[in-house]
Amino acid sequence: MKSLQEKVLRLVSQISRGKVSTYKEIAKEAGSPRAWRAVGNVLNKNRDPKIPCHRVIRSDSKVGGYRHGTKRKIALLKKEGIIINSHGKATQRFRK
DNA sequence: CGTATGACGTGCA
């Protein structure tokens, strides 16, 4: 039985560049549709350089937060090709 | 073992 963290990290690392996913979707794919809370926690505590955690946004299409700073996350997403609205929303498509 | 926290989500005023 893999820890939630392992599943989450794996799914996040599977996200293609230029695309984003949501905490809820990841939690659902991880096997716990109600664990989006834990998903965010895992990513926060486990800052892995090989995990594009900045590609994970909220279900509202909002960028959400980032351990390094939300601004940083937005900048990375923009570099990836994701367009962020003035309201902090990712107008680009999400999921893989 | 029990309490508190968190990069959240949804509902209601």
Add this chain to the structure above:
DNA sequence: GTGCACGCCATAC
């Protein structure tokens, strides 16, 4: 449309 409050899971202390 905006703001507040409650609910939820897993992990850390």
